Amino acid sequence: MKERRILVCIKPVPDPEHYDKIGIDPASKTLVRSGIPAVINPNDKNAIEAALEIREYWGGIVELVSMAPPDAEEKLREGLAMGADKAYLLSDRSFAGSDTLATARVLAAGIAKIGSFDLVITGSESADGGTTNVSPQLGEMLGLPHVCNVESITPQNEEQWQLNVKIEEGYLKVEGPTPMVVGVNDKINTPRYTTVMGIMEAEDKEVVIWSAADLEIDNDKVGLTGSPTQPGDLHEPKLQRAGKLLEGEPEVVVDKLIRLLRQAGVLNA
Amino acid sequence: MSIIQFDKKQEMLRRTVREFVEKEIVPIATEIDEQDTFPEELFQKMGQMGYNGIFVPREYGGAGMGYTERAILLEEISRHSAGLAMAVMTHHLGVAAILDFGTEEQKKKYLPDLCAGKKIGGLAVTEPSGGSDLMGHQSTGEKIGEDWVLNGRKCFITNSHVADVSVVTVRTGEDAKGRPALSGFIIEKGNEGFAPGHKENKFGLRGSIMGDLNINDCHVSGEALLGQEGKAAKIALSTIGGVGRPGMAAISVGILRACLEESVKFAKERVIYGKPLAKVPAIQSIIAKNRIDYEAGMLLTYQAIGIKDTGERSDTQSAIAKHYTTEAAVLAAKRTIDLMGGYGCVNEYPAGRYLRDAMTTIPSGGTTQIMELVIAGASLA
Numbered sequence A: 001m002k003e004r005r006i007l008v009c010i011k012p013v014p015d016p017e018h019y020d021k022i023g024i025d026p027a028s029k030t031l032v033r034s035g036i037p038a039v040i041n042p043n044d045k046n047a048i049e050a051a052l053e054i055r056e057y058w059g060g061i062v063e064l065v066s067m068a069p070p071d072a073e074e075k076l077r078e079g080l081a082m083g084a085d086k087a088y089l090l091s092d093r094s095f096a097g098s099d100t101l102a103t104a105r106v107l108a109a110g111i112a113k114i115g116s117f118d119l120v121i122t123g124s125e126s127a128d129g130g131t132t133n134v135s136p137q138l139g140e141m142l143g144l145p146h147v148c149n150v151e152s153i154t155p156q157n158e159e160q161w162q163l164n165v166k167i168e169e170g171y172l173k174v175e176g177p178t179p180m181v182v183g184v185n186d187k188i189n190t191p192r193y194t195t196v197m198g199i200m201e202a203e204d205k206e207v208v209i210w211s212a213a214d215l216e217i218d219n220d221k222v223g224l225t226g227s228p229t230q231p232g233d234l235h236e237p238k239l240q241r242a243g244k245l246l247e248g249e250p251e252v253v254v255d256k257l258i259r260l261l262r263q264a265g266v267l268n269a
Numbered sequence B: 001m002s003i004i005q006f007d008k009k010q011e012m013l014r015r016t017v018r019e020f021v022e023k024e025i026v027p028i029a030t031e032i033d034e035q036d037t038f039p040e041e042l043f044q045k046m047g048q049m050g051y052n053g054i055f056v057p058r059e060y061g062g063a064g065m066g067y068t069e070r071a072i073l074l075e076e077i078s079r080h081s082a083g084l085a086m087a088v089m090t091h092h093l094g095v096a097a098i099l100d101f102g103t104e105e106q107k108k109k110y111l112p113d114l115c116a117g118k119k120i121g122g123l124a125v126t127e128p129s130g131g132s133d134l135m136g137h138q139s140t141g142e143k144i145g146e147d148w149v150l151n152g153r154k155c156f157i158t159n160s161h162v163a164d165v166s167v168v169t170v171r172t173g174e175d176a177k178g179r180p181a182l183s184g185f186i187i188e189k190g191n192e193g194f195a196p197g198h199k200e201n202k203f204g205l206r207g208s209i210m211g212d213l214n215i216n217d218c219h220v221s222g223e224a225l226l227g228q229e230g231k232a233a234k235i236a237l238s239t240i241g242g243v244g245r246p247g248m249a250a251i252s253v254g255i256l257r258a259c260l261e262e263s264v265k266f267a268k269e270r271v272i273y274g275k276p277l278a279k280v281p282a283i284q285s286i287i288a289k290n291r292i293d294y295e296a297g298m299l300l301t302y303q304a305i306g307i308k309d310t311g312e313r314s315d316t317q318s319a320i321a322k323h324y325t326t327e328a329a330v331l332a333a334k335r336t337i338d339l340m341g342g343y344g345c346v347n348e349y350p351a352g353r354y355l356r357d358a359m360t361t362i363p364s365g366g367t368t369q370i371m372e373l374v375i376a377g378a379s380l381a
Helices: A016-021 A042-058 A070-082 A100-114 A134-142 A196-202 A250-263 B008-035 B040-049 B067-080 B082-101 B104-116 B232-269 B281-309 B315-345 B351-361 B368-380
Strands: A004-009 A012-014 A023-025 A030-032 A038-040 A060-067 A086-090 A119-123 A146-157 A160-167 A170-177 A180-184 A207-210 B121-124 B140-144 B147-158 B165-174 B180-188 B194-199 B210-220
Touching: A004 A042, A004 A100, A004 A134, A012 A016, A038 A042, A038 A070, A042 A060, A042 A070, A042 A119, A042 A146, A042 A180, A060 A070, A060 A100, A070 A086, A070 A196, A070 A207, A070 B008, A086 A100, A100 A134, A119 A134, A134 A146, A134 A180, A146 A170, A160 A180, A196 B008, B008 B040, B008 B067, B008 B082, B040 B082, B040 B104, B067 B082, B067 B232, B067 B281, B082 B104, B082 B121, B082 B147, B082 B165, B082 B180, B082 B232, B082 B351, B121 B147, B121 B232, B147 B165, B147 B180, B147 B194, B165 B210, B165 B232, B180 B210, B180 B232, B232 B281, B232 B315, B232 B351, B281 B315, B315 B351, B315 B368
Parallel strands: A004 A060, A004 A119, A060 A086, A086 A207, A119 A180, A146 A180, B121 B165, B140 B165
Antiparallel strands: A012 A038, A023 A030, A146 A160, A160 A170, B140 B147, B147 B210, B165 B180, B194 B210
């Protein structure tokens, strides 16, 4: 049985439980995340779990790859504590402000430097950006087949993966060759809990840090200058609530309520 | 915001335990309290997570962390279920006694299963004559050849009806000054002559089963002797003082945090006189007091446990931490009920449980007055 080398791309995102504290800087048009703790993108935990399950069945190694600031090493350690074997942190000041295309470019450069592998797994979607762009962009840049919204991955034989892909109103069975890029959704599994033993073992696992120079990537291909996506005007919606008291007999109040809901477009006229 | 600088490994532990507690314990916390049931399957799962032997070295099947990490674990569980935390805390007492005083053979025989969640541990010291009065022990052990015959009754023993492996102290003679000499024994569930008796119906810390252990002509081999013959007072004092009391303090810190978080949540959500309760100065006073008690309790507790983790004795600091946190938790729970008005008295809200749990932490591991004896004794020495 051939052991598999699986790479998993992960991204630290602001903890969704603190989204009420996220603001938008009107000048830079970027999210203000200061003071908000970061977590591994929840969907990326599904990707780690999928990789660990394949490793447990077929043998092999699971390695994490992330483009993030230096303090993201802590998040990579969390992935290592879940059970991954090694991690690569792609970190350079010039990467700041990268859009999905520039991010995929950095990840592709890192993966190319890592060398041969059997599978790249990503979360289909990040909890902050939510573009679902990076996984297919990464596949294109690596010149590999890629599939998103995957709900199961089964190694069919030594050279072939069988995937169950969620599409509108159904599923698509896909077979693809090794290596390929797979974006998994959150239905594929339930990520395991991190054990205390896992936390202890993660301390001794290797986290390799590569800069832009290590990746031999041009500065104008990454960061804000390498990002074709430029946000236009941003408007923060003002949420206001106002109570309206409807009085009278129940039948009258219901009629008034239906009229109001129709006026608001909630009910069809 | 953290008031104590935990290292990254400890922070990761807290996050991962919190995730486990929120998914596995929060949904059944009310049921554990209402039905006073000990969730054995969950306990096994906690063993697989590394919680049951968190401070035990890896060579004996533990997770290899320390007592600070144990306190983080207990605080996180207690935040939502102080009763379950109490069961885990007491399991740790049995584990710690074997780890600290057992022979290599005893450690290898018992600790791996106790750590893995396959077996539940306990420590049985208290007798009808009292818990802290070790010299009043009435249970006896008589040596017959290489074996021992034990007799007596233990009471107010947590995990009494669920423990598979209990460390039990009995009187086996007198020392040179004529004082009772105690010996400790490891007794397994099912050993003839050793059985749980009356089960108490506690009003707090429910979910941790507490009751009697009846010992009637219980024959055990010499291999069951824990530590040296006649030297078990040290096992009891060291385990209760160094592991039990800081454990109770950590549980109380969990209750204090529950009071703070619940009172803040309620004050923000409840609108009265046209504005949230949080805008009322008298309510803000309650919130402030709850926070002061939580932070002070946390500082005292983690200081005491930090000392233990350095290998130094921490009996006095542990007594101070237990004294402060258990009493403060009662006051904080009462204040939280005050803040919530009628809702505070309704069992759909957890504040009443916080008060019952907090009250029950006080006698566990020694009452407030016993803590004062320990603290005053150390101060006057």
